[in-house]
Amino acid sequence: MIRAQTVVARTPSALLASLDRFHLQSKAKGSTLLFALSAPSDALSVITSHLKSHFPRHIGCLSSPLPAYRSHIMCAVALLDGITFRSTITGPADPQVGRWHAARRSSTQQLPVAQSNVFEEFNGVLGRVSWEDIWNRSATSAQKMMPVELRMARPEDVSSILYFSDKAPEGFAKALKATFPHAHEAGFLASSTPFITGRPVTLFHDGEIYSDGAIGIALQPSLSHTSLTVKFPGLVDLTPDLQITSSEGNLILTVDNGNPTRVLLAAMNKHRLDGCDVLLKDDEFYIGVMSDGKVERLHRITSGDPSRGTISLGTMSAPPQGSIIRVGPWTSE
Known part of the structure; x- marks a missing residue:
């Protein structure tokens, strides 16, 4: 990141003056402006035109104001170097009711339904469906639908991806x-704007305006020696290191070839018996994915089934097989 700033102003002219200063102080040419704008409808045209004139390369969206600044105009801006893209891949379609929905035309494209030929996979009564092959075919189809800018990029040349999306980013x-698979991703849902611009959402990309899909930027690995340390104060380890031996979707199926829910319950009982007062009713339990002995990222546990053993996580994709994890609550201490 070259430069970032959030501007809060009472009037459009004050915001434009701040954006002018941001432009003058930004020495990097050819960089891409990333912005999220919250402004009244009568000021949108002049502000977005100003942004586009200063920064021809840009991606952005209209967003909601912060609760404490609802009467103000806000614009968060950042200058980045990377590969910009526009995606037309979408998630599940919303139920459509009424003529307004029926008349709408979308520029997005649905992913192929991987399960459409599931029953053709059966070979007689004893046949079995190879779900792994089915999901792999779906992933391959998804890759073919990626924006051409991302298809041309090598995975090892992309460290992070930032994007603004409509309401169906799945x-x-x-x-x-x-x-x-190894890039960090941060996706932001654009705010609903049907009563502001007449569009479900409003996305900006290099002078074009879109009502659906996603726009974003892929960042390359930093050549500097910048380091990042992440700490999770209040996280208590209940278990030693455990290895995920199978997972699917957002479910952990087995850890150390055993029942993960029973492992968690046994650890909870052990700590209660030891008199360790860390398990409170309001605690939330997390899976910590380990790297070099430290927690690299967290996934909140949403449910567990002692009989089946599965643990459900609040994420779209559970850590893959072979991942080392620890389980514990987040306390207020």
Whole structure:
């Protein structure tokens, strides 16, 4: 990131003056402007035109104001170097009711339904469906639908991906995961704007305005020695390191070839018996994915089934087989 700033102003002229200063202080030429704008409808045209004139390369969206600044105009801006793209991959379609919905035309494309030929996979009564092959075919189809800019990029040359999306990002998120499995991803849902611009959402990309899909930027690995340390104060380890031996979707099926829910319950009982007062009713339990002995990322546990053993996580994709994890609550201490 070259430069970032959030501007809060009472009038359009004050916001434009701040954006002018941001432009003058930004020495990097050819970079892409990333912005999220919250402004009244009568000021949108002049502000967006101003942004486009200063930064021909840009991606952005209309967003909701912060609760404390609803009467103000806000614009968060950042200058980045990377590969910009526009995706037309979408997720599940919303139910459509009424003439307004029926008349709408979308520029997005649905991912192929991987399960459409499931029953053709059976070979007689004893036949079995190869779900792994089916999901792999779906991932391959998703990769073919990726924006050409991302298809031309090598996975090892992309470290992070930032994008603004409509209300159905599932298809694009799935395609990103299949194409760039090791890249960090941050997706932001654009605010609903039917009463502001007449569009479900309003996305900006290099002078064009879109009502659906996603726009974003892929960042390359930093050549500097910048380091990032992430700490999770209040996270208590209940278990030693455990290895995920099978997972599917957002479910952890087995850890150390055993029942993951029973492992968690046993750890909870052990700590209660030891008199460790860390398990409170309001605690939320998390799976911590380990890397070099430290927690790299967290997934919240949403449910567990002692009989089946599965643990459900609040994420679209559980850590893959072979991942090392620890389980514990997040306390207020």
